[in-house]
Amino acid sequence: MNDNARNIQIDILKLISIMIIAFHHGGFFDGLLLRGYMVVDLFFVYSGFFLFESFRRDKNNSTLLFLGKRFKRYFPGYFLSWLIYLFVLLIWGSEWINYKTWYAPVMEMLMIHELGIPGCSRIHYPDWYMSVLFTAGIVIFFLYNKINRKAFTLLSVIVPVTVILYAAFEVGGMEKWERVKMIFYAPWWRGFADMLVGGIIFYLKENTEEKRFRVLLSKHKVINYLLKTVILVIMIYSLFDPKGNDFISLLFIWIAVMDSVFYPVKYKENSKVCRVVKFLSGYEYELYLSHAIVIVGARKMSDILNFGTFGMVPAAIMMILLIIYSISFKELIERNFKRVIEKAVLWKIS
Secondary structure (H helix, E strand, C coil): CCHHHCEHHHHHHHHHHHHHHHHHHHCCCCCCCCCHHHHHHHHHHHHHHHHHHHHHHCCCCCHHHHHHHHHHHHHHHHHHHHHHHHHHHHHHCHHHCCCCCCCHHHHHHCCCCCCCCCCCCCCCCCHHHHHHHHHHHHHHHHHHHHCCHHHHHHHHHHHHHHHHHHHCCCCCHHHCCCEECCCEEHHHHHHHHHHHHHHHHHHHHHHCCCHHHHHHHHHCHHHHHHHHHHHHHHHHHHHHCCCCCHHHHHHHHHHHHHHHHHCCCECCCCCHHHHHHHHHHCCHHHHHHHHHHHHHHHHHHHHHCCCCCCCHHHHHHHHHHHHHHHHHHHHHHHHHHHHHHCCCHHHHCC
């Protein structure tokens, strides 16, 4: 994507969400950040939106080719982050390696462990999102190309409604980790539903006329930015609100995504803020994948410095370490690893 087409609002939302999920998993605001896990839905919805955008752009309907492209895109960084985390656990605390079966590590390594297959488990918690993103994307691609459009449209509405009714209002909410009669594995269907919502948002964007409102917002940029700020603040507040619930957070996540794609904010040249956001967004994949291992280091450093593991100081330490580690990981390890494996036959798929 060239700089003129980039949307800084999407990049900012993703970076904020990575920070929130890292705080949630690290327990840095334990008891305050009540629904930090909900921002994962933002990534799923965006993934669905851009997946359907690629369907419109790329007319190739080969499932094998699509599988190869997704594996090539996600696997190198995923595999390396999992391998490094496994190595760290072997050194610092092998008791955390709690695979239930002999095939569980193989399934996690191949990004297919979150299908709800009995005996599967994981040690690297960011991996669940990647497994669902990878497998659900393949299922959506297959259905999109193999069934008629009316049936697919109906499915795109029924699945999110069903998942929300099942999960968002029940005990455990969207963070359910259970099976229902061996066919309904909550985490997988949560991601699948969100990606279909992303597809609906893409359809609405492509097929609705909002020229008057867009012109109004383009002429009144202060009002436009104010509305975007209000949406962002409410979305973040819903993650902390003790009187809220998962559905309210999910609703404002959808609204934030819709606002960002319907009324995009382009990058500005010579803006320091834009340059910083653009630089960090180039490492968003690594920032997400790396936060588990960095949390371990940040907690140990905070203990050594007697900062504890709650509050702004340990959270800031974690974010600084996360940025440094993610940049180093991509530039020194991931890039070289990709160069090696691209010489293999499998990676000739383009």
